[in-house]
Amino acid sequence: MSDWTEIEKLQADFQRTQLSITTQKLSERNCIEILSKLQEMKLLDVLHSMDGKEYLTPKHLAREIRDELYVHGGRVNLVEIQQSLNVDFSHVEAKANEIVKSDRHLQMVCGQMIQSEYLDQLAEDINDTLQSLGQLTIAEISKNYDLPGDFIVPELISRFGKVIDGQIDEVNRDAIFTKSFIARHKARIRGVLSAVTRPMMLSAFITGHDLSLKLLFSIVDELIAEGRIKGQIVGGRSEKSTFLPAIHTQTQNQWIDSFYSQNNYIEYDAVARLGISEPQSYLKRRFGSSKHNMLFLNTLCVGEMLVDRVVASVDETLTDGEWFDITTLLPTSFSEDDCSQLLLHIRQTGKKDKTLVDFQIIAKVYVVNTKFVESCKKYFDGLMKTKANQEAKKASVFALTEDERKEFSNYNAGESSRKADKRDDRRKKAQEGSGSTKRDFGGSGVGSREVKTKGKDKKRLKWKKEQEEMVEKNPKSRQNQDEVLFMDVDEICDVLQKNLLDCPENLLEEIAEQLQKPLQQSFQTMLKSVFLLTTQQHKEKDKTTKETSEKSSSQSDATPSSGIRSRKQFEEEINTMWASARLSAEAIKVFPDNTDTPVSLTKHLLKTICTDLTNIIFLMTAHEFLPAIEIESEMSQEIRLKLLSRFPENVKTPLTQLHNSLNSKTLESFEESLDLASDRNACSFKLKSADKKKDRQFIHTHKISLLNKLETENDPAMALHLCCSIIFQNVTGYMIHTPGKCVPDILNHLSRTIDKEVHSVIQQYLEMIMKLTMEQNKSCKDESEIQSIQSRLSEGLPAIRKLATTKKKSTAS
Amino acid sequence: MVDDATRKTLSNIPLLKTKCGPRDRTSWVDRLKEEYQALIVYVKNNKDNDNDWFRLESNKEGTRWFGKCWYIMDLKKYEFKIEFDIPVTYPTTAPEIAIPELDGKTAKMYRGGKICLTDHFKPLWARNVPKFGIAHAMALGLGPWLAVEIPDLIEKGLVKHSDEKDS
Numbered sequence: 004m005s006d007w008t009e010i011e012k013l014q015a016d017f018q019r020t021q022l023s024i025t026t027q028k029l030s031e032r033n034c035i036e037i038l039s040k041l042q043e044m045k046l047l048d049v050l051h052s053m054d055g056k057e058y059l060t061p062k063h064l065a066r067e068i069r070d071e072l073y074v075h076g077g078r079v080n081l082v083e084i085q086q087s088l089n090v091d092f093s094h095v096e097a098k099a100n101e102i103v104k105s106d107r108h109l110q111m112v113c114g115q116m117i118q119s120e121y122l123d124q125l126a127e128d129i130n131d132t133l134q135s136l137g138q139l140t141i142a143e144i145s146k147n148y149d150l151p152g153d154f155i156v157p158e159l160i161s162r163f164g165k166v167i168d169g170q171i172d173e174v175n176r177d178a179i180f181t182k183s184f185i186a187r188h189k190a191r192i193r194g195v196l197s198a199v200t201r202p203m204m205l206s207a208f209i210t211g212h213d214l215s216l217k218l219l220f221s222i223v224d225e226l227i228a229e230g231r232i233k234g235q236i237v238g239g240r241s242e243k244s245t246f247l248p249a250i251h252t253q254t255q256n257q258w259i260d261s262f263y264s265q266n267n268y269i270e271y272d273a274v275a276r277l278g279i280s281e282p283q284s285y286l287k288r289r290f291g292s293s294k295h296n297m298l299f300l301n302t303l304c305v306g307e308m309l310v311d312r313v314v315a316s317v318d319e320t321l322t323d324g325e326w327f328d329i330t331t332l333l334p335t336s337f338s339e340d341d342c343s344q345l346l347l348h349i350r351q352t353g354k355k356d357k358t359l360v361d362f363q364i365i366a367k368v369y370v371v372n373t374k375f376v377e378s379c380k381k382y383f384d385g386l387m388k389t390k391a392n393q394e395a396k397k398a399s400v401f402a403l404t405e406d407e408r409k410e411f412s413n414y415n416a417g418e419s420s421r422k423a424d425k426r427d428d429r430r431k432k433a434q435e436g437s438g439s440t441k442r443d444f445g446g447s448g449v450g451s452r453e454v455k456t457k458g459k460d461k462k463r464l465k466w467k468k469e470q471e472e473m474v475e476k477n478p479k480s481r482q483n484q485d486e487v488l489f490m491d492v493d494e495i496c497d498v499l500q501k502n503l504l505d506c507p508e509n510l511l512e513e514i515a516e517q518l519q520k521p522l523q524q525s526f527q528t529m530l531k532s533v534f535l536l537t538t539q540q541h542k543e544k545d546k547t548t549k550e551t552s553e554k555s556s557s558q559s560d561a562t563p564s565s566g567i568r569s570r571k572q573f574e575e576e577i578n579t580m581w582a583s584a585r586l587s588a589e590a591i592k593v594f595p596d597n598t599d600t601p602v603s604l605t606k607h608l609l610k611t612i613c614t615d616l617t618n619i620i621f622l623m624t625a626h627e628f629l630p631a632i633e634i635e636s637e638m639s640q641e642i643r644l645k646l647l648s649r650f651p652e653n654v655k656t657p658l659t660q661l662h663n664s665l666n667s668k669t670l671e672s673f674e675e676s677l678d679l680a681s682d683r684n685a686c687s688f689k690l691k692s693a694d695k696k697k698d699r700q701f702i703h704t705h706k707i708s709l710l711n712k713l714e715t716e717n718d719p720a721m722a723l724h725l726c727c728s729i730i731f732q733n734v735t736g737y738m739i740h741t742p743g744k745c746v747p748d749i750l751n752h753l754s755r756t757i758d759k760e761v762h763s764v765i766q767q768y769l770e771m772i773m774k775l776t777m778e779q780n781k782s783c784k785d786e787s788e789i790q791s792i793q794s795r796l797s798e799g800l801p802a803i804r805k806l807a808t809t810k811k812k813s814t815a816s
Numbered sequence: 817m818v819d820d821a822t823r824k825t826l827s828n829i830p831l832l833k834t835k836c837g838p839r840d841r842t843s844w845v846d847r848l849k850e851e852y853q854a855l856i857v858y859v860k861n862n863k864d865n866d867n868d869w870f871r872l873e874s875n876k877e878g879t880r881w882f883g884k885c886w887y888i889m890d891l892k893k894y895e896f897k898i899e900f901d902i903p904v905t906y907p908t909t910a911p912e913i914a915i916p917e918l919d920g921k922t923a924k925m926y927r928g929g930k931i932c933l934t935d936h937f938k939p940l941w942a943r944n945v946p947k948f949g950i951a952h953a954m955a956l957g958l959g960p961w962l963a964v965e966i967p968d969l970i971e972k973g974l975v976k977h978s979d980e981k982d983s
Contacts, residue, residue, distance in 0.1 A: 006845035010878065013852035020859045021871050 077121025137184035835946030
């Protein structure tokens with residue numbers, strides 16, 4: 004019963020199946036809990052994979068890592084291991100480090116595990132490439148194999164000769180070469196550097212011959228050390244360095260030596276042209292030894308011989324007592340600076356050794372005996388004398404002023420500001436001027452004023468000129484600026500040139516400059532002595548006392564002309580001038596308001612009579628309050644201001660107003676200010692009120708004086724001016740005070756009231772005068788035309804005079 | 817209907833072909849062979865799924881079966897003896913599995929400890945004659961019954977763990 008046996012078999016099977024062990028299945032959760040429990044209890048050491056599905060023991064991990072390393076051919080990135088093993092990176096890293104530590108065939112580089120077998124393989128690869136290329140840079144290798152150079156280099160070095168057939172540059176470890184490559188290089192370099200005769204930039208060399216910079220230096224060094232090539236590398240180990248062939252240096256030195264031995268000097272420029280940078284230091288190195296006693300100047304250096312030659316000629320010159328131009332002795336390449344430097348050197352050594360007399364160096368290149376300069380002064384003795392005499396005559400004032408000024412500056416040294424000084428000086432000068440030009444204030448206005456303004460102009464001109472000269476000369480020395488200039492440098496130069504015919508101009512200029520100051524000084528002293536002489540002759544104007552006596556005493560015995568007038572005199576003057584101003588102002592009213600004439604007439608009046616009047620008031624006040632100060636009736640605006648600042652307060656205000664009113668356009672403000680000033684509290688003087696009788700008398704005297712003046716006047720324009728004034732007075736009965744430019748206007752005004760023929764005569768005369776002035780002002784003067792006009796004018800002059808007098812008669816009758 | 821797990825277990829049990837009762841001596845051998853093969857697969861499956869829950873053996877003829885089944889609850893294993901006979905009309909009639917020791921303890925049981933199977937079982941079985949065998953009966957009949965009744969019985973204190981019984 005096979006069937007039943009089968010059944011039995013099945014039964015048995017069934018039992019066996021039932022009795023077999025049941026697979027104990029745990030839920031995932033339970034498993035994890037159990038494992039964590041076990042790990043906690045340190046009974047189990049397992050790692051779990053990233054997805055948490057697998058556990059593995061550290062030992063297994065280590066094996067897996069090794070496997071991975073093997074699979075990847077001896078080099079594997081830890082990240083790759085981590086990815087393929089799916090285990091946390093920290094475990095992989097820790098384990099990998101552990102493995103690397105325990106196995107010396109393994110290395111960890113940049114997060115990669117590398118087996119020494121891999122490195123061997125790598126070295127072989129590199130060797131293959133190297134053999135085919137000849138050279139390989141470490142950077143290239145590093146890039147190709149993605150390994151740091153620092154790691155590769157020692158690995159490669161350890162394999163040189165074994166796996167790699169090549170070598171590395173010992174100094175510059177950034178490339179490896181095969182021996183044949185080096186040999187090729189060496190041969191090429193040897194060839195080029197042997198052939199070269201001039202300095203050669205290595206960069207050009209490298210590019211031109213396709214050489215490796217890395218290898219170049221070691222090879223060149225080697226070759227130089229061997230003595231195969233002669234020369235040196237300058238400029239360190241960079242692209243900029245230059246190869247200097249010995250032959251080139253030799254030739255350079257030869258050239259320099261020969262140039263020097265021939266000429267006994269050498270220019271830095273010439274040396275620099277040879278391609279030597281810093282020629283000076285080079286020459287110092289080359290010739291600096293005691294054998295060559297070189298002198299290093301600005302642009303070149305000089306040998307002893309040349310110096311000696313110069314010294315000899317200098318010596319000669321000094322004994323001759325003349326001058327000489329060193330440039331004639333030296334090659335043209337010597338610049339002026341060099342010459343002067345050389346001369347200074349010679350002078351110094353001469354002084355030290357006492358071999359040479361002291362001499363001067365002028366204009367850098369001229370050696371001049373000091374005596375020679377002194378001797379030049381003699382040319383000026385005569386000139387100085389004549390000039391001093393002239394000067395003393397011409398302006399004795401200045402010399403004196405100078406002394407006085409000095410005294411004054413000593414006196415108030417505290418406030419010796421330049422400005423104050425100047426003003427003071429000017430005031431004094433003006434004061435001196437008053438001594439020379441006598442003025443009569445009592446006289447009628449016009450005539451005396453004429454003289455006065457002329458004097459003023461002249462003075463002003465002179466002063467201005469002097470001032471300009473001073474500024475030109477030297478603004479810094481205050482002492483000199485007010486002195487009378489003897490001669491300026493050009494003049495001195497001219498004189499010298501006349502006397503020393505063969506001297507070059509620049510030498511003379513320098514000498515002139517040197518001489519100017521001493522000459523000026525001696526001139527000053529001479530001038531003083533000459534002036535003293537002249538002043539002593541003028542006893543009545545003895546002002547020499549000023550040099551010795553004090554300021555106050557000088558005031559006490561002041562000159563009679565500018566001496567103090569009594570108060571009465573002052574008041575009289577004031578009144579006279581006031582009357583003149585007042586009456587002139589009345590004349591202005593005759594003119595219609597709508598023309599310019601009254602304005603310009605008023606201005607003229609303010610500028611002349613009113614200003615004089617103000618000045619007299621100031622003068623009076625100054626006498627009263629500031630007796631120590633000497634002033635003159637002719638004051639400028641500045642002097643008035645200066646005086647104002649010193650006046651006491653009660654006087655100051657009205658006088659300031661008065662002073663200001665001079666610049667206004669109307670007479671009224673002046674009148675007001677004058678009233679204020681005359682007040683008892685201020686200057687307290689009496690202004691006489693208008694008196695018809697006296698006025699008439701005054702006008703009459705004015706006319707008479709004008710007539711007198713006309714009689715003697717020969718200048719046509721002036722005569723016409725006078726004539727017009729007289730006619731105007733005749734017609735209107737007012738005295739007019741007018742500037743010359745208003746004459747046509749007045750004439751125009753008169754045309755309505757005087758005879759036509761008289762008017763036409765005058766008009767013609769006026770036109771002629773205008774024509775003359777125009778002619779004279781022209782740039783190209785027609786002399787004959789001028790003369791003809793002048794003759795016609797002088798012909799017409801009597802007629803004009805006659806007109807004035809007849810007119811008077813006609814109206815008088 | 818039966819639950820998914822049961823259905824899955826069921827589908828893994830090979831189906832039978834021979835329609836023969838124990839009376840027919842020759843064919844029964846074939847049938848019994850199939851029964852055993854099905855059982856072996858079923859038990860293997862159970863063991864593989866960590867769901868081993870019974871031991872079963874038969875007499876030599878395969879007409880009487882006995883063994884034990886167990887149920888684990890609250891970390892305790894409750895074991896019960898089972899036994900049944902192959903009916904004469906088998907496989908048209910399903911075998912009546914009995915757990916004698918539970919007799920009288922639950923309403924879902926006939927006299928003699930035969931378990932009272934669900935209403936689904938019988939029509940299912942009827943539809944699948946002769947494909948279903950003992951293994952199916954175990955999986956469809958006893959398994960679900962135990963899962964339903966035992967926790968209830970344990971809760972009621974009618975069934976006690978062997979340790980407790982001892983004590």
